[in-house]
Amino acid sequence: MLVQNLAVLVLAGFVGFAVISKVPNTLHTPLMSGTNAIHGIVLLGGLIVLGLGAESVLDKILLVIAIAFGTINVIGGFLVTDRMLGMFKNSPNRTRDGDRR
């Protein structure tokens, strides 16, 4: 299981490099914000550990905070990214960077 997971880890790293390496400067900030939202996936960690059983009160408190943090990261991240990108909507002539699909 560990070896499989490590393989996935390494491949995902290369996917990350490949996907991101070509980005117009303009989109750096939204992109950073978007990847920032994606690492909000840590929310899943909180859900699993709390959902599969936390006994002591301290554990429960810590995990509720962790889930709240993860939720802020996810929801806030995607919303902020969308707001940033909303700024680009009204400029129709994107001659230089615009034709990438």
Add this chain to the structure above:
Amino acid sequence: MTRDVAIQLLYIVAFALFIYGLMGLTGPRTAVRGNWIAAAGMGVAVIATLLTPGMGNWWLILLGVAIGTAVGVPSAKQVKMTAMPQMVALFNGVGGGAVALIAWVEFRQSLGFANEPEHVAIASLFSAIVGSISFWGSLVAYGKLQELITGRPVGIGKLQQPLNLVLLLAALACAAATIAGGSGQLLIIGLLVASAVLGVMVVLPIGGADMPVVISLLNALTGLSAAAMGLALDNTALIVAGMIVGASGTILTNLMAKAMNRSIPAIVAGGFGGGGGTGAIASGDQTVRRTSASDAAIQMAFANQVIIVPGYGMAVAQAQHAVREMADLLESRGVSVYYAIHPVAGRMPGHMNVLLAEADVPYERLKEMEDINREFSRTDVAMVIGANDVTNPAARTDTDSPIYGMPILNVDESRSVIVLKRGMATGFAGVDNALYFDPKTTMLFGDAKASVSEVTEELKAL
């Protein structure tokens, strides 16, 4: 069994959506959709996780999600465009904080990973260290950008590096003791505290000019900690999403550091602009020339080409709409107007593009540094609006200057320069700007938005 398979399949759907969404985010036309595709992936991942057999504590889960939503939605909706960078820092920080907290609970529940395989212990402790560094480092970055604490480098000088090393070693020692079989609560608390202090101490001495790079670095670190947590929990969605962020964040960090001609180790070593006034120009015996809004208006109205150089000052003053109005007036008089965008103008790459796009400035008017630098020598008036370090010719000429070697906009090559500035304070790097003392430079002091509006009024009256 079948449910487990279903969950795994949904995870595959989720990270396929992440990757597809990220690909979308790299192009302007597809970016908005890409963001929502990635968000949909997150929805799928959360639902799949909630389907895990044996899930309980539903009310507490609901409570956590409700608190997160109640805090996250309003802060994302209400934050001003100028405050975006620190918001990203904050969202990044809470992600790291979540990782650290989860790792802490795992330690408590498994009594120091007593009966867990070694790799689970290692991955969890790694995520605890990195998550804690990321959380506290991001909070300091937030504080600096929000100007709750000084943007200038704060440090304890030569002791800084040894202290950071000691803190790192302390955290690693706690981790090693845990792996060796220790299970005392002090070990994990010591690890979290040492990492927290390390996070604070690493970011505190870094000057505000380097803050975009730092946020990007912390973003990548949080991604890595999420991936490590995925290894510990045997969760593919966490591994893939975390690692993709780790990889992309590293690239972005590199791009930014390159744009400033700085290496990441040098930035983390800190002290940008903290070298005790090296390369400082004796501003006391040099004078700057002031100008007025009407003079500036006349100067530009009869120019052939004007280049506007926006910086953080424009963002703070929310002057982008006023700037566009002024540019429209100039263009209606036959003046060609371009915007010179330095890669790190403002507080993050693309910061200026976002603001100017908000004001509907046509995209083709925004020129990146390499393209516009040739144009300055053919330009009659360069108007610098709240940009400082990115225009400082010392970066080209003064080998003693802390910013020597950073690529800059060659504003000083244009025939005349108008600098809009609040006062004679130095930029974020804390260095004097020789451009201001150049005989062809005139200064228009005041709030950027007010100054631009005044110039616009004068233009209308011409």
